[in-house]
Amino acid sequence: MIAPSILSADFAHLADAADSVSRADWLHVDVMDNHFVPNLTLGLPVVKSLHKATDLPLDCHLMITDPDRWAPGYAEAGAANVTFHVEAAANPIQTARAIRSAGALAGLSLKPGTALDPYFEILKEFDTLLIMSVEPGFGGQAFMPEVLGKVTAARRAVNAGHLRLFIEIDGGIGEDTIVQAAEAGVDVFVAGSAVYAADDPDRAVTRLRELARDGMARCEAEIGRG
Numbered sequence: 001m002i003a004p005s006i007l008s009a010d011f012a013h014l015a016d017a018a019d020s021v022s023r024a025d026w027l028h029v030d031v032m033d034n035h036f037v038p039n040l041t042l043g044l045p046v047v048k049s050l051h052k053a054t055d056l057p058l059d060c061h062l063m064i065t066d067p068d069r070w071a072p073g074y075a076e077a078g079a080a081n082v083t084f085h086v087e088a089a090a091n092p093i094q095t096a097r098a099i100r101s102a103g104a105l106a107g108l109s110l111k112p113g114t115a116l117d118p119y120f121e122i123l124k125e126f127d128t129l130l131i132m133s134v135e136p137g138f139g140g141q142a143f144m145p146e147v148l149g150k151v152t153a154a155r156r157a158v159n160a161g162h163l164r165l166f167i168e169i170d171g172g173i174g175e176d177t178i179v180q181a182a183e184a185g186v187d188v189f190v191a192g193s194a195v196y197a198a199d200d201p202d203r204a205v206t207r208l209r210e211l212a213r214d215g216m217a218r219c220e221a222e223i224g225r226g
């Protein structure tokens with residue numbers, strides 16, 4: 001699946017930004033609070049309005065302090081998937097259950113320097129694992145291939161039947177990097193600048209999907225796909 005990130009779109013025309021990627025699978029919405037990350041974007045009122053303005057499922061990526069308090073509200077606001085950062089959460093299991101009870105998929109996100117191993121046990125509470133491939137906070141940064149080991153470890157656990165998860169990658173994904181991410185085992189590819197800097201964002205989505213399919217086929221041949 002391809003999830004264009006509206007972080008790279010024109011914030012004065014968000015409904016148009018959603019319309020311009022009608023071939024996308026999810027619309028990725030970066031919520032930043034100027035506290036967990038040094039940038040401020042949007043919050044619940046904008047997510048509520050976006051939900052009314054588009055049929056695309058909203059993939060909310062919360063880069064905020066105290067997600068235990070705020071994350072379930074994004075599910076109530078109509079998000080299809082609500083992902084929060086493990087580094088910011090005091091009660092990730094309780095928060096995941098509250099998100100699911102409110103009707104959304106629950107996602108756990110890891111910064112590039114955060115190891116996956118300590119969290120394997122709690123991943124059964126989640127539907128999505130978002131592996132950051134840049135430091136959270138800004139679009140347009142360079143992809144960090146060193147995070148792909150976490151992707152492959154998660155892929156193997158899914159293939160072995162130990163987990164049922166979408167494996168999502170976020171940061172620096174474009175035509176030059178999507179194939180290696182797909183080969184490592186990613187299911188959901190977030191792309192901000194690669195989509196919204198393109199002349200035709202919908203065509204960029206289609207091109208990224210084609211490239212991802214090639215990489216996914218190689219992943220299937222080498223490590224399988226559960």
Ligand SMILES: O=C(CO)[C@H](O)[C@H](O)COP(=O)(O)O
Nearest residue numbers: 136137139140171172192193
């Ligand atoms: O979470 C994010 C940044 O914290 C964004 O989703 C991400 O950076 C997308 O932008 P790009 O594809 O340009 O890297």
Ligand SMILES: [Fe+2]
Nearest residue numbers: 005030061170
């Ligand atoms: Fe994001």
